[in-house]
Amino acid sequence: MDKSKPRLLWVCSHLVLRYEEIPLLIEAGAEVIPSLGKERYHIEFDSQYDNETDGMYPDWRSHCSLPANIVDKIRTIDLEHPTPEEADFMNSWIDAIYIASFPRLAEGVLQWFQGVVIYRVFGDTETYTNISITNGVDLNTFGDADNYVWSPILKCLNEHEDDRIAKRTFYLPAFVSKSRLPFEWAGEGSERTISTQISYIHKSPFYEEKYEIFKKAFHHLDYIVLGRNDKKSPLCHDNKILGNVDFTTLMQTLCNTRIFCYGGALIPTHLHFTPIEALAVNVPVLFAETSGFARELLENGLHANQLKELGMCKDYYNMAEKAAEYLDDFSVLVQLQEAQQQHLLPVFSRDRALSSAEEFIKGLRDRLGSRRSILPYNEVYSLEPGSPIKKQSMTSSLEMPALMGEYRIWSGSNFHGSTGSKIYNPRLQTDVRQARTGIDAPGLLIDENIYLMPQGVYEFTFSFHFEQPYSEPAGEIIIGSWNPDYVELLNIRLLPALPGLNIYKGIVEINESLITAWKKLRVTFSGHVNTDFVNLRVIYKSDRM
Numbered sequence: 001m002d003k004s005k006p007r008l009l010w011v012c013s014h015l016v017l018r019y020e021e022i023p024l025l026i027e028a029g030a031e032v033i034p035s036l037g038k039e040r041y042h043i044e045f046d047s048q049y050d051n052e053t054d055g056m057y058p059d060w061r062s063h064c065s066l067p068a069n070i071v072d073k074i075r076t077i078d079l080e081h082p083t084p085e086e087a088d089f090m091n092s093w094i095d096a097i098y099i100a101s102f103p104r105l106a107e108g109v110l111q112w113f114q115g116v117v118i119y120r121v122f123g124d125t126e127t128y129t130n131i132s133i134t135n136g137v138d139l140n141t142f143g144d145a146d147n148y149v150w151s152p153i154l155k156c157l158n159e160h161e162d163d164r165i166a167k168r169t170f171y172l173p174a175f176v177s178k179s180r181l182p183f184e185w186a187g188e189g190s191e192r193t194i195s196t197q198i199s200y201i202h203k204s205p206f207y208e209e210k211y212e213i214f215k216k217a218f219h220h221l222d223y224i225v226l227g228r229n230d231k232k233s234p235l236c237h238d239n240k241i242l243g244n245v246d247f248t249t250l251m252q253t254l255c256n257t258r259i260f261c262y263g264g265a266l267i268p269t270h271l272h273f274t275p276i277e278a279l280a281v282n283v284p285v286l287f288a289e290t291s292g293f294a295r296e297l298l299e300n301g302l303h304a305n306q307l308k309e310l311g312m313c314k315d316y317y318n319m320a321e322k323a324a325e326y327l328d329d330f331s332v333l334v335q336l337q338e339a340q341q342q343h344l345l346p347v348f349s350r351d352r353a354l355s356s357a358e359e360f361i362k363g364l365r366d367r368l369g370s371r372r373s374i375l376p377y378n379e380v381y382s383l384e385p386g387s388p389i390k391k392q393s394m395t396s397s398l399e400m401p402a403l404m405g406e407y408r409i410w411s412g413s414n415f416h417g418s419t420g421s422k423i424y425n426p427r428l429q430t431d432v433r434q435a436r437t438g439i440d441a442p443g444l445l446i447d448e449n450i451y452l453m454p455q456g457v458y459e460f461t462f463s464f465h466f467e468q469p470y471s472e473p474a475g476e477i478i479i480g481s482w483n484p485d486y487v488e489l490l491n492i493r494l495l496p497a498l499p500g501l502n503i504y505k506g507i508v509e510i511n512e513s514l515i516t517a518w519k520k521l522r523v524t525f526s527g528h529v530n531t532d533f534v535n536l537r538v539i540y541k542s543d544r545m
Helices: 015-027 068-076 084-093 103-109 126-135 141-143 203-217 247-255 276-278 292-299 302-310 314-326 330-343 350-367
Strands: 009-013 033-035 097-098 115-123 149-154 192-197 221-226 260-263 285-288 407-411 421-425 430-435 442-449 456-464 475-483 484-494 500-510 518-525 531-542
Touching: 015 033, 015 285, 015 350, 068 084, 068 350, 097 103, 103 115, 103 126, 115 500, 126 500, 149 407, 203 314, 221 247, 247 276, 260 276, 260 314, 276 285, 276 484, 285 292, 292 302, 292 456, 330 350, 407 430, 430 442, 442 531, 475 500
Parallel strands: 009 033, 009 097, 097 115, 115 149, 192 221, 192 260, 260 285
Antiparallel strands: 407 531, 421 430, 430 531, 442 518, 456 500, 456 531, 475 484, 475 518
16 A cells, blocks of 8 residues: 555545545545544434444545554544644654534644644634634634635635635535445436425524425425434424434435525535435536535636526525426426536536646645655554454445345445446446456456355345347356355356446345455356446345344
């Protein structure tokens, strides 16, 4: 592993941001270590925040060159109040610290950290200058630091900020990955209702007010409110408020509505991921001209008159009128959806964000060249006794489902093998594991260990994409176990290999003796037809054999 890559500690409480940004920064050329969740970082709805087997936890360990004992110590250091020894330790191993939204924490870290401090901001009802002053932060700490970087998610966040805080801008735009969103708008099968997103109605007078505005404008339409809202609160007893639910339920609810109507905070300086996610899964979107969504589109070259044709509305009342007009006209909805895919979604593309991240990481790497020469990056460190070691296998970061009806979906790009490589497929708009005839040798496209699977029946669904038809098997899917003798649990020949997406399903039964036995998932590549492994879905069908 390249030990000259900049090493970054990522401190943020947002689950979707963590899922999206950490793999992006790794792909851009950095090693990234996520912080542990702490109560002060606002994770009240995220009980699985530190569970690395959760589906929303990105795989970062397989890209980190540090041993587990070093990493674990880094993640437990209190950044606000490190001891002198802890500060020295952090300065020896970390090149940059990414701090989201917390001005006092950023100020404190700047006073002892020698690497780069990235202050990542997402917009608020006030400027960060005012928020900092209100919290007693000395803006001169930012202004005097030559290792400080301001990183807004929206271009307009640079406006109205003190020059001391908004300097050395690293603009990293909002984006979503299609691989995170294996969902699709139900179209004519959707319910005759609209959806919106307003969070924290239960505890924020600001968002409670925004809900009241929305409710008055849309009183004549069926709607459902998505977002992080506590149904135990009297403010959220309205049956139109879904309440806090898991991500799959959230996206399924969104896809089953006819139109997504977005106002957000009704200010240009804040943006939620939900409208971008709606675009990515083809749900038609109407949005307020005062929203951060509209402002970011304007900042990236689209014009107001153009946006009005693409779903932009003056206010919620104008939006409700359009929603009522469009609700039963699928020709208009499909036309709007297709136009938004063409003109709006590219503004929030992952490729665009990756380009910005690559440029920044390159600059960071160049900056750290001289500093690296005096630090012990290339020394060999042994693990302390009892230190946890994460196995680099399929289940080291991705856990098999364990409850009936539960499922997991993994992108093909997460897997490893002795042939083929990870690559972006523009036709599928996602990363895949790909093997090409004449370039990649026949062999194991996928070669992964599976260690722990609870007893029961599992349905494995493999998705492959082939460029051309082929009458012979493109390869073979094999799952086997050693206990101690080898037992084959699944064998599927990739036949027929038709042009386009091909789905192969199989059942795996795990008895009591195989729960902890060593198991292998292998997919062979015949070498005869270009093969893209797109994803794997595993459903826990039953706990009975």
